[in-house]
Amino acid sequence: MKYISTRGNAPELSFAEAMLTGLARDGGLYVPKKIPTMAHDEIAALAGLSYEEIAFRVMKPFIGESFSDDEFKGIIERAYAGFRHEARAPLVQLAPNHYLLELFHGPTLAFKDFAMQLIGQLFQFELNRRGERVTIVGATSGDTGSAAIEAFRGLDNVDVFILYPEGRTSDIQRKQMTTPDDANVHALALDGDFDDCQARLKDMFNDFEFRDGVKLAGVNSINWARVLAQVVYYFSSAVSLGAPHREVSFTVPTGNFGDIFAGFIAKQMGLPIEKLVIATNQNDILHRTIETGAYTKEGVKPSISPSMDIQVSSNFERALFFAYDRDGDAVAQLMEELKDGSFTISQGAMETLRETFTSGRASEEETMATIKAEFSASQEVLCPHSAVAVKVANEQLSETPMITLATAHPAKFPDAVEKAMGVHPELPPHMADLMEREERSCKVPNQLALLETLIKDRIASR
C-alpha cells in the first residue's frame, strides 16, 4: 500500500512513512494510491463484532506491511482501552430514522480522541522500533490540542508543541492543554486566530531546514492516519443499523473536513452511504462552496462552536483530488489561486462532489434553539457542534436512516449549553477538578522565525 500527494509532486511513501511525515514536501496531503474495497459479505460480517475488531478489519488493508497483524491489534487495544463506554462509539436514537453517534467518551471528551489515541500508540511503536525521536507541532482550535497532548504526554521520543489561538478556545479546552505538567508538553498561546495557527504550522513544514532539523511531525488532520482512524465508526454505526443490506446517510459537523472526509473514504470502500451532509456554523465556506462551486475565504467570526471556526479547510484538498480524478496538477493550481483568496471548482468536479455531499448551515440562534429543543424531545444534551449537525440533519431526514455525529461532550462547552437550556452540564467525575488545576502556557507572537527559535530552544534544553 503506497501513499501519494494530492499535488502529485512528492515521493510515494508507505503507511508508516506517511504517518511520520504529515504534510507532503510539495505542500500536498497524502492519500492512498488506491483505495481498498470491502466486499458486501465482508461488511456484513462486521455485525456484532467489538469496536476494536471492526477497527482492525477496516484499517488493516491501508497499513500494508508497516505493522504485523499482532502488532496492529495490540496498538488498537491500547488506543481504545481508556474510553469510558464499552461500545466506544454508541448510537442513540433521537427520533424515527434519526440516530446520534456519540463520539465523546474518550479521555478528552471529543471525537478527536478516536484518531489521536490511535496515532499516539502508532507513533510510540514505530519510533521505538526505529530508535528515533520527533517534534510534533500541532495547530488547534481547541480539541485537537487537548487530544494530542493527552495522547503524547510523557513519551520519551516525542516533544509535543500545540499552537492555540489565545482567548478563542473554551476554558475547559484551554485547561486541558495547559494543566498537564509533563516535560515534553508545550502549550503555546498564539496571538491570532486558528487559521493563523494553521498557517504558521504549514510554514514550518515548508521550511525544510527547520523541518529536517527538529524532525518535525504533524498530527493535524493533514495526517492520513487521523483520517483513517475515523473511517472505522462510519462502518460500526452503519452496520449496527443494517448496512450493507440497507443504505444510511450521515450528517457531520464540519470544520477542517477531516471527519467527513473519513466518511467519503468509507463510501469509496463500499459502505452503502447515500449522502454525507456537511453541517457548518456561521463560518460557512464549505456550505457556500457546495451551493455555488466557488471556494471563497471570508474572515472568521468566532462562534459558540469554536472547533468549527475555520475558513481554510485543509482536508477539502483531499476531496478535490478525487473530484478532479486524481489530477495533482489541477489541485496544485487551485491551491495557488487560493493564495489570492478564492478558486472556482470545475463543473465536472462539482457534479462529482454533489453526488456524495450536500450541505447546510446553522446560525448561532438556530444552534441554541436546537440544544433546547433536542433536550425537550429526547433528553439528549448536545454540545454546540453536535447541535449544528442535528439542526442541519433535521432538514434532510428521509426514508434513509440518518446518523448524526456528536463530536464533543456538552460539558466541554458549558457556557453555551447552560445559556441554551438553563442547566449546567457537569464534567465526568475523573475531570471534576480540572478548573482548579494549575496552568502552564506561553504567549507567542504570530511570527514564524520567533516560533521556530522557541521550539529549537525548548528541545535543546530538555
Ligand SMILES: *Cc1c(COP(=O)(O)O)cnc(C)c1O
Ligand atoms: C474538530 C471538531 C469538529 C470539526 O471536525 P473536522 O474534522 O475538522 O471537520 C467538530 N466538532 C468538534 C467538537 C471538534 O472538535
